[in-house]
Amino acid sequence: MITMLNGRLRDPDIRWAAVLRRDREVDGRFVYAVRSTGIYCRPSCPSRRPRRTHVQFFDSPGAAEQAGFRACKRCAPARAGHADGATGLVADIARLLQDRSGSVSLAELSRATGRSVRHIRRVFQRVTGVSPRQFAAARRVGALKQRLRRGDTVSRAQFEAGFGSSSRLYERAGAALGMTPATYRKGGAGAKIGYVTVPTAVGLLLVAGTERGLCAVRFGESKAVLTRALREEFPQATLEPDSPRVSLWAASLRAQVEGLKPSAILPLDVQATAFQLRVWEQLRRIPFGATRTYGEVARRLGRPTATRAVARACASNPAALAIPCHRVVRSDGELGGYRWGIEKKRELLQRESPAAVG
Numbered sequence: 009m010i011t012m013l014n015g016r017l018r019d020p021d022i023r024w025a026a027v028l029r030r031d032r033e034v035d036g037r038f039v040y041a042v043r044s045t046g047i048y049c050r051p052s053c054p055s056r057r058p059r060r061t062h063v064q065f066f067d068s069p070g071a072a073e074q075a076g077f078r079a080c081k082r083c084a085p086a087r088a089g090h091a092d093g094a095t096g097l098v099a100d101i102a103r104l105l106q107d108r109s110g111s112v113s114l115a116e117l118s119r120a121t122g123r124s125v126r127h128i129r130r131v132f133q134r135v136t137g138v139s140p141r142q143f144a145a146a147r148r149v150g151a152l153k154q155r156l157r158r159g160d161t162v163s164r165a166q167f168e169a170g171f172g173s174s175s176r177l178y179e180r181a182g183a184a185l186g187m188t189p190a191t192y193r194k195g196g197a198g199a200k201i202g203y204v205t206v207p208t209a210v211g212l213l214l215v216a217g218t219e220r221g222l223c224a225v226r227f228g229e230s231k232a233v234l235t236r237a238l239r240e241e242f243p244q245a246t247l248e249p250d251s252p253r254v255s256l257w258a259a260s261l262r263a264q265v266e267g268l269k270p271s272a273i274l275p276l277d278v279q280a281t282a283f284q285l286r287v288w289e290q291l292r293r294i295p296f297g298a299t300r301t302y303g304e305v306a307r308r309l310g311r312p313t314a315t316r317a318v319a320r321a322c323a324s325n326p327a328a329l330a331i332p333c334h335r336v337v338r339s340d341g342e343l344g345g346y347r348w349g350i351e352k353k354r355e356l357l358q359r360e361s362p363a364a365v366g
């Protein structure tokens with residue numbers, strides 16, 4: 009059985025104390041019903057407090073209605089999308105996903121919270137920017153990384169992180185780690201990363217990648233500085249200079265700097281949170297020669313208020329040009345920031361502009 013609330017909020021006396029102080033922080037975590045009136049309310053309802061002996065608590069509005077109570081018209085405890093209720097619901101879902109070692113289905117979440125699968129998916133996506141499935145997957149990979157760094161065996165880390173089988177572990181975790189779990193446990197020992205440095209019209213560019221795709225693309229002042237930073241980032245990996253495969257990718261990126269539209273989207277092998285990946289996917293959809301504002305990217309993600317989070321994802325971009333964060337600008341027309349310098353951003357946009365291309 010999945011426990012929806014933490015231990016304290018399961019205590020009727022704790023719930024009653026929250027009702028007495030009209031605590032908005034616990035709205036959406038439970039409701040209370042009054043037997044003498046047949047009405048149920050939010051803990052923060054401004055109506056007069058009933059006698060304790062007349063009060064019954066329920067984990068959700070749905071549970072109260074199934075017991076025959078009707079919603080209070082004053083505090084509207086069943087209203088979908090209420091800010092406090094949405095936040096509380098998401099907190100409960102996140103707790104459920106974190107507490108379970110294995111996977112949790114939307115149907116189980118629905119039964120535990122008393123909300124429909126559709127409502128859970130919509131509210132969780134709106135508040136967090138990712139789906140419950142993506143959140144759970146990121147949590148499992150995070151737990152796997154933590155246990156591998158701590159020295160657990162792969163099989164033990166696999167079990168404790170909630171991966172049901174070795175095949176699923178290597179399928180899911182391998183994509184997120186950029187290497188197999190066993191290799192990651194050894195600090196990346198045995199992983200091969202090819203790299204090249206090429207001059208471009210806007211500065212020296214280092215391009216690095218595994219056999220899966222690009223893992224680092226960055227501008228710098230010198231080959232020595234760029235190579236040293238790459239080695240610091242991947243201290244246990246084998247670095248291979250002048251890799252033929254990476255040289256082809258570098259040639260494509262160099263042509264892009266020169267104002268030539270790339271013929272294909274290059275593969276990536278980067279580590280990121282689920283939200284960062286969604287932002288970077290949106291950036292890779294921005295057409296060559298076009299720009300989007302941070303707000304537009306946020307709205308396309310279904311997160312219209314997440315402008316700052318989008319900006320942070322752009323700032324943490326590990327692969328310049330391949331993930332074209334230079335095409336994201338401020339709503340007032342200013343360029344905004346750029347990890348490799350605002351002047352490079354301005355010149356890249358000028359070179360990609362229709363007038364320059366034409």
